[in-house]
Amino acid sequence: MIGRLFSLVIDCPDTSALAGFYEELLGLSRVEDGPDYVVSENAAGTERLTFQRVGDFQPPRWRDPARPARAHLDVQVDDLDVAEPLVLALGATLLEGSDKPIGYRVYADPVGHPFCLVTPESVVLGG
The missing domain is CATH 3.10.180.10 (2,3-Dihydroxybiphenyl 1,2-Dioxygenase, domain 1)
Incomplete structure (x- = not known):
């Protein structure tokens, strides 16, 4: 093993709003709240999502090869x-x-x- 997963980073236009969605969905708590990012994780600290603000964010379109989900x-x-x-x-x-x-x-x-x-x-x- 070279390393371990630290966080999945999700680009978005509004970090607080999207973090709130996933906090409710997955039972996560906000542990960091910066101007351009929010970090949320579970109580054990074993699951972590980071939401990163991207000013020109273009959402993926389901089943559209021009803007695929990564x-x-x-x-x-x-x-x-x-x-x-x-x-x-x-x-x-x-x-x-x-x-x-x-x-x-x-x-x-x-x-x-x-x-x-x-x-x-x-x-x-x-x-």
Whole structure:
């Protein structure tokens, strides 16, 4: 091993707003709040997201090769039908083409980054 993951950095136009979305979604707490970045992590300090302000941010467009997503998060939940209205209430959008497949659904966060809600079964099956 050369190193270990320290943080996933997510570009966005408003660091505080996007950090708040993921703090609610993942149960993270804000540990740093700078003018151009916010850092949020879980209570154990083992999961960490950093939100970096980018002034000319252009969100990815789902299934558009001209503006592809470079990475996305898979968020494991017990029940998609219970979790979906909660993430939608936080500001997520169900992406077209997701068509509610069994085991996972694809959403966009409030600034357009895709993420998936996945069930334990889909993780086991490689979904």
